[in-house]
Amino acid sequence: MGTLIQGVHIDKDFPVSNGVLHVLKDVNVSFEEKALTVLRGRSGSGKTTLMNILGTLDRPTRGQILINGNDITHITDAQADMLRKTHISFVFQSVALIGSMNAYENVEFMLRIAGKPLDRERILHCLDLVGLSNRIRHMPYQLSGGEQQRVAVARAIVHRPRLLFADEPTAQLDSATSQIIMNMFHTIIREEGITVIMTTHDQNMMELADQVYTLDDGRIVTEAE
Template identity: 45%
Template sequence: MTHIIELQHVWKRYDTGGEVVEALKDVDFYADPGEFVSVMGPSGSGKSTMLNVLGLLDTPTEGTVLLDGKDVTDLTDQEMTTQRKQFIGFIFQSFHLIPTLSALENVEVPTLFGEDPTARERATDLLERVGLGDRLHYRPDQLSGGQKQRVAVARALVNEPRILLADEPTGNLDRKTGRSVLDLFDEIRREDDVAVIAVTHDPQLGEYADRTVQLVDGRIQ
């Protein structure tokens, strides 16, 4: 089976003005369709950099990124954007919802760059699926933290991605709410065969993940 996403011997270096910082060092990583992988490690270990490379938001200094078996390392910015829209959904720790838009409108945002006559129907179905069918027209300031995270999950899924990347998805949630979001991730990967990759400090993700990868000082342990 072809891995849905793979990093081969990936290095990422940043020149911070006189000093070169190695954020990733010879990283090999993969995830398969329907797999839940958690990436854990201390602050500054390179987790966010790795997530950005996996999400085609950043390019490696060395090494190869494969998306569904295809080398996407050296694509143009426009080609990267096309691949992200087709394959990848993002969930951010601080939700990044637009405060002036309703829950439904926030979920529709990724579909706005093109003609998509089924977008509103999909957005409505997803909000109902995450338990917010009665909150479609609520703005973010009318929602709890857990509800905002569920809107963010629905938004990440609206383009029917094959990979879900989550940055500290339970970081701003209490334990019970965090568990309900993780239950939702588990349902999505089982029912829709979506690979879920979550960067986290939260040990309860380990109960849900098929495997946990430890990243320390830019290297996978």
């Protein structure tokens, strides 16, 4: 297995009223293919900023993003949109399921966005992977927080992306449910060959990761197995 995505000498400055805020400082990270990497760090350390840059939602001020060794730093917005429709997917901390659609339809919606066939077997398979075969007709308000997050994961993988970014997917869940989500990521990695990069504050989640990066005030400070 090789490296799927790399950030090389990443800096991010945000313009603020009295100058610029230097949020990421010479960040060098590389993520193994088909592994679960955790990005940890205190609130404000730059986790979301880094994830958004790696996922092409935002751009670095300096530095490069490489996918499979190819420099994608300067791709056009349209190319970035295409990348996010096909290869890169996201799960956010606050689940944004569509309230008027049931679990099945929420997952199906991603196939519509990606312009892929609405493959019923595929949708059911993904709901099965996240352990929700018995909840497919439930509306979001009829699902627990953990179940909603699992639908969001099924939705994020149904179109077979290669890379899944999850920004604090377990922040609003209890530790047992968080553990279920982490184990589910491992199942998805094994069965779908996806690479997962997630952020968390939760110390207990580290041991379930294949790779851990720690951000402290915009710098990578440790790298542990």
